[in-house]
Amino acid sequence: MTAPHSPLRGVLVAFAAYAVFAFSDASIKILHGSIPAYQVAFIGALFGTAVLPFIKGKDDSWLDMVRSSNRSLWLLRFVCGAVGAIASIITFTKLPMAEAFCLLFLLPSFVTILSVIFLKEDVRWQRWAAVIVGFLGVLVVLRPGFRELSVGHLAAAIGGLAAAISIVVLRKMGPAEKRLSLYGAALLGTIIVSGILMLSQMAMPTPSQWFFLASYGLLGAAGNVMLMTAARMAPANLVAPPQYSQMLWAIAFGYLIFDDTIDLPMAGGILLIICSGLLTLARERKRGTPLPTSVVSTDSQAPLATTKSLETAGAD
Structure with a gap:
């Protein structure tokens, strides 16, 4: 087996890619909301266009x-x-990083539910059990009635659901659609929508803020490129976990x-959510469908990196 196609190296590159994504996300939190979210999304997406030459065949x-062959999708x-x-x-911006991640890790559960509704997939009891475990983990983390919920929790649910819809659309459109499309x-959507919304509220970033905005966008783009590289080295089911x-x-x-601090109930909830995601991935590996790989990146595009259509991107 040659080095470029070594599964072990692919897995190691995947670990590095997800570390890069985490640093990208930390760059958001370091800004502490000093730059409006719409503006951060817009600038981050502009920097994220750096990945386009690697996407284009x-x-x-x-x-x-x-x-597109399907304009509505x-x-x-x-x-x-x-x-x-x-x-x-x-x-x-609003939540501790660990809490933000554990809520966004509900993505596989959302994908399962939406796949049943819109793709009419046959989901057996194992995947439903994983969904239930995931939502139980969220209840343990949030403890509704015992702690105050914020707009950050709502944003996490919306973000996870939006990413799940994107993955289901990816599955529906299939390999016939060009990866550049x-x-x-998603990239143009972020640039145009956030660009329009930020017109009502903009702030001039300081030099240090520009550094973290660039870090957010460029590291997100780099993470996607690294995942594409990992997908060429190892099967998607090894790159996802x-x-x-x-x-x-x-x-x-x-x-x-x-x-930030993590108490015992939150730690237990995080473990339940991670177990839920791993159970879902274990079931997906036999289906040949695009896996919900990274829950957060600059443009929520990471699931594209491990689809079969991208595994040969370097050969284009």
């Missing part, structure tokens, strides 16, 4: 970003890209930088 045209990804990006920024829908290492980074950042 040699036979693709840049106009393929706005072309393309527009749905357009909207979900913007909603997911803005919601994730609000989530990391799929990627362009390392996403949960983001929780370790979140706990470390929270403790060392943001003075």
